[in-house]
Amino acid sequence: MITCGIVGVTGYAGLELLKLIEQHPTIRLEKVISDSSAGMTLSELYPWLQTGPKILEPFQADALDGIDVLFLATPSGVSADYIRQLASFPGVVIDLSGDLRLPSGLYETWYGKPPVTETIQREAVYGLTEWNRELLTKAKWISNPGCYATAVSLALLPFVQHDWIDPAHIIVSACSGITGAGKGLSEKTHHAKSNENVQLYKIHAHQHIPEIEQTLFHMGGTEATVSMSTHLLPINRGIMATITVQPNDHVSEDEWVNRLQNAYMDEPFIRVQRGEPEIKSTVGSNYCDLWVYKEERTHRLTIVSVIDNMQKGAAGQALQNANVRFGFDETLGLLNQPQYI
Amino acid sequence: MITCGIVGVTGYAGLELLKLIEQHPTIRLEKVISDSSAGMTLSELYPWLQTGPKILEPFQADALDGIDVLFLATPSGVSADYIRQLASFPGVVIDLSGDLRLPSGLYETWYGKPPVTETIQREAVYGLTEWNRELLTKAKWISNPGCYATAVSLALLPFVQHDWIDPAHIIVSACSGITGAGKGLSEKTHHAKSNENVQLYKIHAHQHIPEIEQTLFHMGGTEATVSMSTHLLPINRGIMATITVQPNDHVSEDEWVNRLQNAYMDEPFIRVQRGEPEIKSTVGSNYCDLWVYKEERTHRLTIVSVIDNMQKGAAGQALQNANVRFGFDETLGLLNQPQYI
Amino acid sequence: MITCGIVGVTGYAGLELLKLIEQHPTIRLEKVISDSSAGMTLSELYPWLQTGPKILEPFQADALDGIDVLFLATPSGVSADYIRQLASFPGVVIDLSGDLRLPSGLYETWYGKPPVTETIQREAVYGLTEWNRELLTKAKWISNPGCYATAVSLALLPFVQHDWIDPAHIIVSACSGITGAGKGLSEKTHHAKSNENVQLYKIHAHQHIPEIEQTLFHMGGTEATVSMSTHLLPINRGIMATITVQPNDHVSEDEWVNRLQNAYMDEPFIRVQRGEPEIKSTVGSNYCDLWVYKEERTHRLTIVSVIDNMQKGAAGQALQNANVRFGFDETLGLLNQPQYI
Amino acid sequence: MITCGIVGVTGYAGLELLKLIEQHPTIRLEKVISDSSAGMTLSELYPWLQTGPKILEPFQADALDGIDVLFLATPSGVSADYIRQLASFPGVVIDLSGDLRLPSGLYETWYGKPPVTETIQREAVYGLTEWNRELLTKAKWISNPGCYATAVSLALLPFVQHDWIDPAHIIVSACSGITGAGKGLSEKTHHAKSNENVQLYKIHAHQHIPEIEQTLFHMGGTEATVSMSTHLLPINRGIMATITVQPNDHVSEDEWVNRLQNAYMDEPFIRVQRGEPEIKSTVGSNYCDLWVYKEERTHRLTIVSVIDNMQKGAAGQALQNANVRFGFDETLGLLNQPQYI
Structure with a gap:
């Protein structure tokens, strides 16, 4: 204790x-x-x-x-x-x-x-848990990753680490629930403004962009440039990142799914899914859900990553890092099911 | 009459x-x-x-x-x-x-x-009004464009027509209000499912993709390939397309805004905007709002297009086409202000 | 002009x-x-x-x-x-x-x-248009009614004017869209707080309560006491007042609907409806929709009144009063259809 | 086990x-x-x-x-x-x-x-747990209460049991999240219809009305008549019942709060609250939150009851009843915190 x-x-x-x-x-x-x-x-x-x-x-x-x-x-x-x-x-x-x-x-x-x-x-040790466990066990300062950075880095790291994709063509369209904008009062988060709306913000200026590029470099060993647009949604929680990349290998969609599953095979909080992605598949939980699709016409891949910005994107991952740091089972206190309905 | x-x-x-x-x-x-x-x-x-x-x-x-x-x-x-x-x-x-x-x-x-x-x-004459007026005046059959196709084509046509961008690298992330899914009952549109959610659908399979490519070819004179992801939002109306492209010219953001403004200078329903885009800037009206941003780090452009899927994306444009076809002032009956609040 | x-x-x-x-x-x-x-x-x-x-x-x-x-x-x-x-x-x-x-x-x-x-x-002349036209034509100061007061008074006035109900037992449960809380920033209207929520506020202290009682007295000729609870909804616009009263006459539900229809027969903005009430039946318009139901078990009546708080509950009625004041057709500029979808 | x-x-x-x-x-x-x-x-x-x-x-x-x-x-x-x-x-x-x-x-x-x-x-034993524990311990068939019936009965039972209020004047205005309408597809629950809307339904015909009256009689010992209106809200979960009653005793609001607190002093799932009620105070949990206010002008009381219709109003209470039936600690598996944000 x-x-x-x-x-x-x-x-x-x-x-x-x-x-x-x-x-x-x-x-x-x-x-x-x-x-x-x-x-x-x-x-x-x-x-x-x-x-x-x-x-x-x-x-x-x-x-x-x-x-x-x-x-x-x-x-x-x-x-x-x-x-x-x-x-x-x-x-x-x-x-x-x-x-x-x-x-x-x-x-x-x-x-x-x-x-x-x-x-x-x-x-300070960067607390993207799945990719930094060893250093985390001895850390004095743990830097908990940003919400967008968590969703995007978890999706991309296997791809850049194995040179599966061209690191010069990574386009991220991401959206976040309103809690991502914080509790402070602002016009943006006034219900009458945000409701029935989608607001693009911090265009080309979101501070998670350099964080992602740094992570792809430090943990994935690849210098990548990432363009990311961030949209504020009229929902409370959740981040969805829809990522378009150009693969170096021309294998089938099934094979891409397999590769991703293998990459995260032993991870308790990362689930490689099939079917149509939805942002609430993880809301209320510490899971990160990933999907990958191949577009036969263009040979591009679409990778989709979904987390709860308050859990895996903030408090959940912080606790996961604490579990690792103190030698507890990494999932302790973190196995809540998604809320969904 | x-x-x-x-x-x-x-x-x-x-x-x-x-x-x-x-x-x-x-x-x-x-x-x-x-x-x-x-x-x-x-x-x-x-x-x-x-x-x-x-x-x-x-x-x-x-x-x-x-x-x-x-x-x-x-x-x-x-x-x-x-x-x-x-x-x-x-x-x-x-x-x-x-x-x-x-x-x-x-x-x-x-x-x-x-x-x-x-x-x-x-x-049949394709009714993207701003780009096909002459043929529309004599048409027997008018094919009213798809909602996503309208938003994306209006944004991209000036860019492909003037070879401002590389037609091989067009990535569209688009989202639509729930009316885009139609009035038929489905699990997807059950409030308890769609609420507090974003649902990706028809991945790499949306029928507006070939429509956009065909329009860029017929009206913009360029063979382009377009990747587009489509997200279903928990709002009633509106389409936002966030488009990432690679420019051929390295001019300033201001210059890109000017170019776009010039391209649509005389169009009553197309407004080139500055500031942060939001989907409800046109909802309830027949306007199409466009923004363009330059990312200095990557030299990419982000073009954002917003329409009301029920108006400029469907009924509004249909009426605009009828106005053109019968020689009425094109804006007749179509100058409603956006609802906004 | x-x-x-x-x-x-x-x-x-x-x-x-x-x-x-x-x-x-x-x-x-x-x-x-x-x-x-x-x-x-x-x-x-x-x-x-x-x-x-x-x-x-x-x-x-x-x-x-x-x-x-x-x-x-x-x-x-x-x-x-x-x-x-x-x-x-x-x-x-x-x-x-x-x-x-x-x-x-x-x-x-x-x-x-x-x-x-x-x-x-x-x-100052009280601008509940339908009930005060004569004085309004000569007014220097027009006091535009409160949003809840408009919805509730329009529903109740025919009933108290004709002594159809017991003025000592009027219970109003009312709810309003978030615009009713104004544009000022507050915790109450922060999206993350108001979303997926209903907030009861100003309990027994809403300033429209004395306004309603005063209107029932001045225009309906009856001293009534009204209890009203007000709920803040996670929607942008609309007021619904669900009113429970004890009738003095024991006539059929159809007869109550007829009486209400007769009372407002010539009113362009008041519509007596049948079927199940919904708050968006008037949103985006200047209409006030009314329904009345008889509960056979208890002999009580439920009267439901719905307006757009921004139109008939504020700006619309203000313009209606201006039309009356300056001798214009009362509906001028006010015949927008409800938005609905 | x-x-x-x-x-x-x-x-x-x-x-x-x-x-x-x-x-x-x-x-x-x-x-x-x-x-x-x-x-x-x-x-x-x-x-x-x-x-x-x-x-x-x-x-x-x-x-x-x-x-x-x-x-x-x-x-x-x-x-x-x-x-x-x-x-x-x-x-x-x-x-x-x-x-x-x-x-x-x-x-x-x-x-x-x-x-x-x-x-x-x-x-069959009626499973309003707090009021029927003894019979529940031996039941073969347990009839789990309706969602509205749970919220309203828990609020009213102390008042009718002690003759604190006039049982002939109980007016309930209740509202429910969309999950209350079930998973079946219907126009009512199509997002484009229910969104930005409040729909009144089953007017004077909701099947929980006789259930409430029966409970007030069997468990509260009082023949009461209840009028209840039910509103469908554009939120996923939660029930709020705003109840207006005429007290027999003229004590202060503080005293009413005390009485209610005493009535439920030992109940783990019933919380008597102060301040402004909101529906999401219990959503995601098995709690029932109660508030009581005195209107000095009219001497009426407003009692507000809030539950999660899926938990205390359905699955949570079912599990609470199972805990009682099998002699487990009644709160086992049921101490989730409300979701709130």
Whole structure:
């Protein structure tokens, strides 16, 4: 049994983590932290949540005695600020923001904020669990991947790793549920605006694009360029990435499905599917569902990847990383079925 | 003043046409036709519609005296059947289905149904209004374009016509509101299934793909191959096509916007926009909104096209074609503002 | 031809009014006014709206020369402030907020803001068009009714006027689309919160309750007490009021439908319907649809009233009142069909 | 450890039960039964569900050896048919349809189908768990309550039991998510129809009305008449009942909240809440949330009850009843948190 704290428990990812950890058999939630709502109880904050009388505390780096793992479910910039204060914290830090994902230069370009020190950034282990388990077992700082980056990297890594596709022609059309836009109030997420709508945003400027390219390079060994468009959907959860690539091998669709199945054969959270993809096949769960289709006319492949942006795309993967880090069964507390209906 | 009939008034496109024509100043609705609901009145069928006591009639090719234009808002296959019976009908026929869009061979491959005669197919004029006005003024059969085909072709034609892009690398990610799936009952459109969902469908098999390639060839003078994925959205109306292309010219984004604006400068229904695209910018109207963005990192262009699938993608364009065919101002009865909120 | 100005054109009701007036044949939009967005053009504000290059101006009571009618589509409190400045404005003022609806004492109790002068409040004519035409033709200040108040009062007035029901037992369960909550940002209207949700709000405290009771008294001649619950729905538009009453007469359901039809026989915007009510039967139009059912077991009546909160519940009725005030055909510019699909 | 079978696993309630039982520690799922889909595997039926290779079997009353409890998640009429064949089945039968809820005469009137034998109907124990535990421990047939009936009865029982309210004036306005309409295809549940809509249905004719009155009589000891209107919402799950009553006692709102809290003090699934009710406070969980408000002006009370129609309103309560019947902790397998976001 280990103990944890969640910073940013008032946000969507923090809330999801809270719910997941409360049903986790070997991680005990010790502290719920929120600067904005310190002093409230969890049940005042979330009257619909069945929970104990825990009181939210402000973030204090020197009041974390006995915490084995601290989850930062805070926005980019805020995480960096806390991370700077956590240099002497003896436990593990898992950051769900983008603040540990990119080297300083890239970070400043894409995030427009001051980065953490290069030492910390270099020490941070990228938590795309399926592709980085060994390093994760010893990590002090874990950089939890972005939601789009998780969906796209899991889909593409087997293809770039084995040189199955041309890394110069990767086109991603991705869409996300509204929770991806965060809990902050904005015109974009006002129901009357977002409802019955699809909004394209951060065109050619989404900060997960360099993260994906870096992952394909570090873990897939390939320099790839990725174009990705991101669409905001009028649904609460889910990410779907529809990826078009040019294969180097001319094998059948069945063979592509087999290759993908073999690549992820032993992975508990990755399911290679057939049939027509739908975004809610994983919503409410930590699964990543993958499909691959061959277009006979053009010889292109369409790869589709679907995750719940709050689970495998945020809190679920963070917990999966914690499981790996502390030597627990990787699926502990994470086998919820998709909600679906 | 001319007179018209609508066949298939119980479907979504038929209903939209009915509403548009009722506010049209120079086209009078003479007959509402539906085999399935013949004998009902319009107000029994649509109690919420403010309308006269018109009675639905069954389709009878020899009972169309005095009808100047007949709109077939019927499904593929059904239209073909009616068209065969209309060989001696003296008026104009505007078919909203796919039955006149492709030559026999392609039609059979993509639609899996028996085609109309080659004579009729050859006589049919493709009603992508902005690109075919001259032929439309004399047409006997007008083949109204498919909804995706309209959105994508209007976006791409200026680019292929002027050789601005590489026709071998056109990737379309498109999504449609649920009305695009028709009024028939299916699991896909059951609210509990489609709600909070995005469903990919007809993967590499959508019948609008050959229609787009044919249009780019006939009207844009370029043999292009197009890969298009189609996603069903949990909204009622709208099509968004996010198109990724490789430009031949390396000019600035502003210049691309200018080029597109110039291409459509005099078009009343095509609006070149800036800012972030959203699908509801045209819903409820006959406009097609276009955006173009340059990705500096990859030199690719992203072109976004948005229409209301029921208006510019079906009934609106059909009426626009009728206006052209009968020499009316092309915008007559079609200047509704988008609904938006 | 008369001229008008709209104050508060950045809000939902102001936008709806703008769209309606642009298609109105005898009212010309002269000024669009918004303190918050003064200096912008309409097309910058609403890029999706097909409109001229009109520039938004700040509110200035002494810069309204030549304006025949000024619509205040501003929130309660803001309208009052402007109204105080408009005492010497020679035109007609139609206020869409609650600021002219209640006498000072009641206003302060239910709105918690300083009221306009009693003189102005007494001069203001309540614009429930169907029930107040005569006074409206001479009004200087027109107080446009609240959305819930319109739906409920139109349903109940024939019943209380003729003593058909017991005025002590009127129970209203009402629900509204999200536009009813206004354009301001709030947790309630964040898509992730409101989506897949129904939120009860202002329990026993909705400011339309005293407005309804006052209307039943002034126009129906009956002192009634009304209990009303209000539910916020995850849809954009529409109000449905489901009203349970105890009838004094024991006649058949058909007879109740007949009575209601007779009461509104000559009204162009009120439609007495049969069948199962649905909120979108009027959305996008200025109609008010009414249904009445008799419960044989309990002898109670259920009356259902449906309007579009943005049209008959706000901008549509404001325009209807302007038509009456200036002697135009009451339906001018207001015969849009419901959107429905 | 006991074993169970689920009949009707292709429907919404059957699916929910399947998911709940798969995480239940002491009930093992032995058989999944479906006449319509017999021969398929669960993973063919639900590719998104993480499940074993279980094969669906047709219903055969004589092939249930070793099954301790059989859940009938089948529609009314179908359940009755199976129940007739289960007379000699030695295990417990929990029927989620309405077929065991009403005596023959009432059943025929409200359901319009042939009832089960009077013997079986009399033997059946009504499974409103909180109010019938003792009889449930010995039941052979358990009649699982209707979704609306659960929400309304749990709210009203303390009030009628203690004569706190006038049983002649109970007005219920209730609304349900679309899953309440079942998985069968219908125009009502076609997304394009139900979306952005609220549909009133079964006006004065909902079969849960006599069920509620019977429950208030049998368990609350009071003959009450209830008027209930039922609205179909464009959301997947949830029931909200907004109930207006006339209290006999004139105590404060706080006192009403206290009384309700005391009434349900020891109930693990009933939560008396304060603040503004929302339907998703229980969705995804087996909780029933209750609120009570006093309207000072009219002295009426508004009681609000919220459940997930698939859990406490169907599969959850069925499992709760199984827990009681077999002497397990009543909350076993049922402590999921609400989904909320």
